[in-house]
Amino acid sequence: MAQSPSVIHLDRAEKAVSLLLSTDQNQQRYRPKTIRPCNEVRQNYLPTFPSISYGPHNYLLLANVPGIHLSPLEKLRRVHGANTDDAISLMKSYRYSGGHEGFHLSEQHITDLAERFQIGESIITFNAERIRSLSASLFALHEEFRVTVLKRPNVALAEPTLNSKQMAILLEFYLQIDVDTFYMKVCSFREPDFWSNMNNSEGLFSEYKGPEARYMVEPCGSLFCTCCHPPNSWRKTRPWPVVDFASSSSHQFVNGYTTYLNCSATCMTSNIVYAMTCPCGHYDYIESTKETLSEALACTYLMQHFLSLAQYERLVQKKEIAGQMRLYRHSARCPVALRVFLDCNPAHWCFVPMTWHDSATESIRVLAQRSNERDPEIANIVRMGAINDRTVARQLDSVPIPPAPYAFSYRQRQQQREFFERLATLPLGRSPYSTIDLYQAKIIAVLPNDCSLLLRYLIETLFIIHCETKLNMICPLGGDPERRYGPPFEPIWCDNLHNGIQNATAEDH
Ligand SMILES: [Zn+2]
Numbered sequence: 001m002a003q004s005p006s007v008i009h010l011d012r013a014e015k016a017v018s019l020l021l022s023t024d025q026n027q028q029r030y031r032p033k034t035i036r037p038c039n040e041v042r043q044n045y046l047p048t049f050p051s052i053s054y055g056p057h058n059y060l061l062l063a064n065v066p067g068i069h070l071s072p073l074e075k076l077r078r079v080h081g082a083n084t085d086d087a088i089s090l091m092k093s094y095r096y097s098g099g100h101e102g103f104h105l106s107e108q109h110i111t112d113l114a115e116r117f118q119i120g121e122s123i124i125t126f127n128a129e130r131i132r133s134l135s136a137s138l139f140a141l142h143e144e145f146r147v148t149v150l151k152r153p154n155v156a157l158a159e160p161t162l163n164s165k166q167m168a169i170l171l172e173f174y175l176q177i178d179v180d181t182f183y184m185k186v187c188s189f190r191e192p193d194f195w196s197n198m199n200n201s202e203g204l205f206s207e208y209k210g211p212e213a214r215y216m217v218e219p220c221g222s223l224f225c226t227c228c229h230p231p232n233s234w235r236k237t238r239p240w241p242v243v244d245f246a247s248s249s250s251h252q253f254v255n256g257y258t259t260y261l262n263c264s265a266t267c268m269t270s271n272i273v274y275a276m277t278c279p280c281g282h283y284d285y286i287e288s289t290k291e292t293l294s295e296a297l298a299c300t301y302l303m304q305h306f307l308s309l310a311q312y313e314r315l316v317q318k319k320e321i322a323g324q325m326r327l328y329r330h331s332a333r334c335p336v337a338l339r340v341f342l343d344c345n346p347a348h349w350c351f352v353p354m355t356w357h358d359s360a361t362e363s364i365r366v367l368a369q370r371s372n373e374r375d376p377e378i379a380n381i382v383r384m385g386a387i388n389d390r391t392v393a394r395q396l397d398s399v400p401i402p403p404a405p406y407a408f409s410y411r412q413r414q415q416q417r418e419f420f421e422r423l424a425t426l427p428l429g430r431s432p433y434s435t436i437d438l439y440q441a442k443i444i445a446v447l448p449n450d451c452s453l454l455l456r457y458l459i460e461t462l463f464i465i466h467c468e469t470k471l472n473m474i475c476p477l478g479g480d481p482e483r484r485y486g487p488p489f490e491p492i493w494c495d496n497l498h499n500g501i502q503n504a505t506a507e508d509h
């Protein structure tokens with residue numbers, strides 16, 4: 001490499017500076033807002049200053065923290081961290097891309113990145129190696145997910161590799177997905193605009209300026225766009241926008257991590273990473289697509305099929321794909337999301353159990369009114385000899401068992417039977433529910449137009465790691481989302497759902 005830096009021995013410089021500083025000042029180093037003892041492992045996925053040792057001497061790059069919030073030692077590291085003995089010797093041993101070798105940068109790309117970021121090349125090569133070594137385990141997680149859950153062939157991941165140009169884009173994201181915020185001061189792809197011209201003089205590190213909202217998602221205006229015109233939203237009793245264009249320039253996740261949109265976009269922009277947040281405010285999810293947000297949301301309407309079925313079939317036990325997806329399982333058992341679904345589909349209320357007390361009170365009242373009539377339950381048992389009724393009986397039998405302090409009332413069991421009888425008479429292709437959006441969606445990052453599937457996976461997974469989204473099936477922190485975050489819903493899911501709802505017997509259609 002044609003770099004001849006004056007090597008500064010940072011270790012010695014640090015010792016000298018630390019002697020000059022009081023203990024109190026040393027303790028004022030930057031404290032990440034989203035790192036706690038339970039998620040410290042996230043730091044293993046963050047960019048750091050070059051170091052041969054692995055452990056407490058890996059200092060985070062902290063690209064999005066203004067210098068004024070850093071300690072004197074941290075500021076010193078920004079100035080000299082690329083020129084330590086470790087940094088220089090590691091850079092000398094870096095293998096540049098050439099021939100068919102993947103996951104390595106060319107000398108030209110390293111020089112370009114160092115110039116744009118205004119940092120030493122050793123920081124680029126060190127972190128290129130860091131993300132390269134992480135990629136193998138992240139691909140393995142995607143591979144396992146595709147094979148065991150999605151049951152899809154693993155063609156794309158069979159021989160994963162990134163060329164130098166793709167590595168340069170990955171680095172651009174990796175260095176700027178910081179500990180608390182994702183903020184791209186430097187974004188080389190898509191159209192250069194006012195902001196990128198304005199910030200040409202600014203490198204990766206800034207002394208004063210913190211992240212700021214620069215870009216927005218604009219509505220496309222199409223009458224057929226599900227972002228601009230979500231179906232059935234007028235039926236929600238508690239309206240909320242599916243895509244809130246007004247707040248689209250940044251997004252805060254449930255764990256406090258904040259992302260700032262890196263390019264202007266519309267709901268028709270393709271190649272994006274987007275977040276979905278349940279209206280309950282406790283669960284979120286990250287996904288990427290080579291298509292548009294509008295098209296991605298249209299796919300989530302398929303989830304409604306699961307949501308509808310989940311009310312009356314024990315799908316999770318059947319190991320179907322939708323039955324394993326935490327995103328769907330949460331909506332099917334989240335009181336807030338369910339309420340939205342039930343507003344739009346009131347015939348499903350009979351599958352929401354009542355408390356034992358309410359159920360018993362109601363059943364006694366109904367049975368007392370019918371004491372002189374022939375028992376309709378017995379009448380139905382007699383009728384179940386016919387083939388249709390056997391189907392209904394099987395469906396009734398597969399209704400999920402309510403959690404302990406809840407039960408179905410006599411009226412609800414009757415309504416369930418009528419529901420299944422109607423279901424059998426529905427014309428082919430007609431669903432027993434109306435679709436409605438159950439999540440709030442937001443574009444959090446725009447990717448290059450020619451972003452490959454592998455590159456998209458890696459960037460998406462970095463966001464999943466740092467935003468700690470509880471509904472993703474891929475969970476690098478701990479390997480299994482169920483073990484790390486528990487089930488995607490509370491066990492007593494019907495708690496208070498019936499409050500304020502009396503005699504909900506309205507029909508869907
Ligand atoms: Zn639109």
Ligand SMILES: [Zn+2]
Pocket residue numbers: 278279280281282283330334335336337
């Ligand atoms: Zn929820």
